[in-house]
Amino acid sequence: xxxxxxxxxxxxxxxxxxxxxxxxxxxxxxxxxxxxxxxxxxxxxxxxxxxxxxxxxxxxxxxxxxxxxxxxxxxxxxxxxxxxxxxxxxxxxxxxxxxxxxxxxxxxxxxxxxxxxxxxxxxxxxxxx
Amino acid sequence: xxxxxxxxxxxxxxxxxxxxxxxxxxxxxxxxxxxxxxxxxxxxxxxxxxxxxxxxxxxxxxxxxxxxxxxxxxxxxxxxxxxxxxxxxxxxxxxxxxxxxxxxxxxxxxxxxxxxxxxxxxxxxxxxxxxx
Numbered sequence: 698x699x700x701x702x703x704x705x706x707x708x709x710x711x712x713x714x715x716x717x718x719x720x721x722x723x724x725x726x727x728x729x730x731x732x733x734x735x736x737x738x739x740x741x742x743x744x745x746x747x748x749x750x751x752x753x754x755x756x757x758x759x760x761x762x763x764x765x766x767x768x769x770x771x772x773x774x775x776x777x778x779x780x781x782x783x784x785x786x787x788x789x790x791x792x793x794x795x796x797x798x799x800x801x802x803x804x805x806x807x808x809x810x811x812x813x814x815x816x817x818x819x820x821x822x823x824x825x826x
Numbered sequence: 827x828x829x830x831x832x833x834x835x836x837x838x839x840x841x842x843x844x845x846x847x848x849x850x851x852x853x854x855x856x857x858x859x860x861x862x863x864x865x866x867x868x869x870x871x872x873x874x875x876x877x878x879x880x881x882x883x884x885x886x887x888x889x890x891x892x893x894x895x896x897x898x899x900x901x902x903x904x905x906x907x908x909x910x911x912x913x914x915x916x917x918x919x920x921x922x923x924x925x926x927x928x929x930x931x932x933x934x935x936x937x938x939x940x941x942x943x944x945x946x947x948x949x950x951x952x953x954x955x956x957x958x
Binding site: 769770797 | 867868900901903904907909925926927941943945946947
């Protein structure tokens with residue numbers, strides 16, 4: 698059971714790196730709440746998948762590096778550096794972030810993500826500018 | 827996770843919050859291992875305890891009623907993770923709040939590493955940089 702949360706984390710981030718939004722959707726519980734520190738809004742699965750689609754379309758070579766993944770009482774915490782290149786400007790993205798997720802069975806029921814808005818790519822929908 | 831020290835990191839977490847809210851820099855410092863590393867996402871610098879304490883001292887001196895609210899704390903494999911909203915009142919009287927996620931590594935009851943994630947846009951105005 699405890700190992701499941703780490704498996705969920707690995708499948709989740711691998712799916713994002715592949716641009717596989719259907720797998721991401723299937724890992725999210727239908728009632729998942731997705732929250733970001735930069736706008737402090739609790740969003741639905743479809744709203745978050747919209748953001749993800751934006752990232753896949755606009756960031757080339759989206760990947761997670763320097764990954765530190767740990768089990769928590771309610772799921773997992775992953776620290777990483779999200780990297781890629783903005784397709785339109787060629788700007789390199791280097792975005793350290795932490796994801797705290799609650800996991801039930803094989804699904805994510807809540808995801809909180811923290812990062813610095815000044816390091817995020819221009820145009821990402823999660824930021825109030 | 828071994829049952830014997832299962833609660834220890836959470837006790838450290840509790841003492842950390844209490845010391846920070848009380849503005850007790852000495853008590854806060856005592857929770858860190860002498861060679862602890864403190865890192866923040868917004869400047870990507872690995873700082874030592876003295877550098878971190880200088881920042882905390884500034885915060886305690888310049889922000890009234892400094893406190894952690896909406897605390898969600900969980901044990902991890904190497905310590906604990908705490909999500910919270912830091913709140914207080916700035917010198918000009920305006921209310922300040924900043925959602926933060928702190929990932930702590932704890933060994934033998936001491937904090938050996940802290941990785942702190944926040945949006946630099948919400949940092950209190952006037953906070954000096956650690957290194958110029």
